[in-house]
Amino acid sequence: QSALTQPASVSGSPGQSITISCTGTSSDVGGYNYVSWYQQHPGKAPKLIIHDVSNRPSGVSNRFSGSKSANTASLTISGLQAEDEADYYCNSYTSSDTYVFGTGTKVTVL
Amino acid sequence: QLHLQESGPGLVKPSETLSLTCTVSAGSISSSFFWDWIRQPPGKGLEWIGSTSYSGTTYYNPSLRSRVTISVDTSKNQFSLKLNSVTAADTAVYYCARRVGGSGSDYWGQGTLVTVSS
Numbered sequence: 001q002s003a004l005t006q007p008a009s010v011s012g013s014p015g016q017s018i019t020i021s022c023t024g025t026s027s028d029v030g031g032y033n034y035v036s037w038y039q040q041h042p043g044k045a046p047k048l049i050i051h052d053v054s055n056r057p058s059g060v061s062n063r064f065s066g067s068k069s070a071n072t073a074s075l076t077i078s079g080l081q082a083e084d085e086a087d088y089y090c091n092s093y094t095s096s097d098t099y100v101f102g103t104g105t106k107v108t109v110l
Numbered sequence: 111q112l113h114l115q116e117s118g119p120g121l122v123k124p125s126e127t128l129s130l131t132c133t134v135s136a137g138s139i140s141s142s143f144f145w146d147w148i149r150q151p152p153g154k155g156l157e158w159i160g161s162t163s164y165s166g167t168t169y170y171n172p173s174l175r176s177r178v179t180i181s182v183d184t185s186k187n188q189f190s191l192k193l194n195s196v197t198a199a200d201t202a203v204y205y206c207a208r209r210v211g212g213s214g215s216d217y218w219g220q221g222t223l224v225t226v227s228s
Contacts, residue, residue, distance in 0.1 A: 001172055003155065036214030038156075045205055045221055046156065051214035089156050093212040097169055099146075104155040 004029060004090055004102035011108040012080045020105045022073040022090030028100055030071035034093035037066055037075045041086045050075060077107070085109045112137040114206050114219035122200075122226050128193040132206030132219060139182065140164045144209040145189045147180060149202040150221075157202075161209060162189055196226045 005023040012018040022029065022037075029035055035053045038046035048057055050066035053073060063078045073092070077084055090102035118130035132145070139145065147159040160170035162180045170178050174193070182189040193200060203223050207215035 032212065034212030038214075040156075045218040046215075047218075048214045048216050051210070051216075052212075055213075057214075057216060091156075091158070091214065096172065098171060099158040099161075101148075101156040101158060 001028075001094060001096065001098060001100050004092060004100055006088075006090060006102040006105045008103070009106045009108065011110055012077075013110045014080055014082065016080050017076060017078040018080060018107065020075045020077075020088055020090075020107070022075070022092075022102045024071050024073075024092055024100070026071060027095040028092040029068065029073050029090075031095060032093045033068070035066070035068060035073040036091045037064075037073075038089045038091065039084075039086050040089065046089065080109055082109050112208065112217045114208065114217055116204060116206050116219045116222040118222065118224070120223060120225060122196055122224060123228050124197055124226055125195055128191070128196050128200060128224055128226070130191045130204055130206075130222065130224070132189050132191075134187045134189075134208075139187045139189065140184045142211075144169075144211070145182065146207045146209050146215055147191045148205045148207060148215075149200075150205070151199075151202040159191065159193075159204075198226050200224070201226045 037050035040046040054066040113135045144161045146161040179192040203221040205221045206219045208217040209215045
């Protein structure tokens, strides 16, 4: 299975909004509403910030939102803050009953 | 608060078997969740290795399936990973995690670095 495609890097100024895309196929992203997003700070374990395409776990800021259109899922961070600087990964269930991660996106706060 | 902790050798020789255990505490592994192994080579992205249910039903990444075995020991509240015939490409931080069906992994271990080198 091939990794889902994400932009290598995205940047924005404090207070701005940014969007990270995650492109797959009809056999993964496009076929199921089982897309999740993770935030990972250097040296730390990933943290779940979005599940089932657009749902936030308890305690996750409402500045994070998710959506999906066809084979592409998106994560939007609004009101960008310095603490949002991290790596972000999408993940999807696949038709093979497996899971696949995205290539990862480094978010830089200018 | 559920806690997961990986344990095992930090150094494995090429062609040998990598073995890791994840101990679950403050919660039961015998529940309707899935228990995953995920790895991350230094400076690179995340890779899903596979998962097990508490009853022992397993799922594996097709690219690793021929070398991976994931098992569960409910009496010890642990699940394990074995990866055989390792090479330097298997050097990575290995994480264990709890997954809520298809809805993402909400609890993760801190990760353990395994280096493959002679």
